[in-house]
Amino acid sequence: MPELPEVETVRLALERLALGLEIAEYICHRPDYLTHGRQYTGKLAGSRIESAIRRGKFLVLLLDGDFALMHHLGMSGRMLVTTASAEIEPHTHVQIRFRGVDAEIRQRDPRRFGFAAVFTRDELSRFPSWAELGPDPFSLNSRAFAAILHNRQAPVKNLLLNQRRIAGLGNIYVDEGLFRAGIHPLRPAGDLSPAQSALLLKCLKRVLRESIAAGGSTTNDFRRLDGRFGEFQHKHRVYRREGEPCPSCGAIIEKIILGGRGTHFCPSCQSI
DNA sequence: ATGATTTCCTGTAGGC
């Protein structure tokens, strides 16, 4: 469940570590994990990493030539920096080796809900799940956010998980944002008052910012680029805390299934 | 068109 803060944590680390590095070799051990651009992998040697960008949960390394390397972490994906001679751990699907440095980037993903792809910049801009991505929460003001919720009958949690509506939120930060805003996950999105919707956006931005500052949440699989755990899981107030007392009011936190996902909330603080 | 449900995958945790 790497979401916006986890992907941003990786992106920031890549920005410090990998900009300017010249690719020596791009290796994919599992053809079906590389969903696009297999015909390009042999042409990447000599290109340098120009920038590391993120939209929603998508991570892209832009090269100085025409190519863009996309990495999505899915559920159990990790981007890791290792020495070039480090043992290849199981479920390592992609290796990016560099010239002149004893380091390489690897993508591991046991459950394989993630993927890697190589695009030209033009292909990237037309790749549907990238091109049709909604805005990042940080780019929204309360008016634009209200427009996204307007007239939507779906439960607000489902809408916030829809990457075409708003990009980057997943199960953890939707539950945590709704709790902080005092809004029930089943509440129809379009029913929120302007004040509630503004508060929700503010709470979402705050929880995302705090998580980025903590290096993201490690609930199970997520690791930072250097292998360290994130720390924000210690600040979760409801996510996977069903049966525990609410940190605000002491009521017992409940868990329901919504859109096939565990959904955690305080029945007392979060009114429907 | 919207919204709800199903599917992919494997390591881990819990029950017996």
Add this chain to the structure above:
DNA sequence: TGCCTACAGGAAATCA
């Protein structure tokens, strides 16, 4: 101890 089952969920596909 070991076997078995349930569970975790991002996003695409499918259905009503």
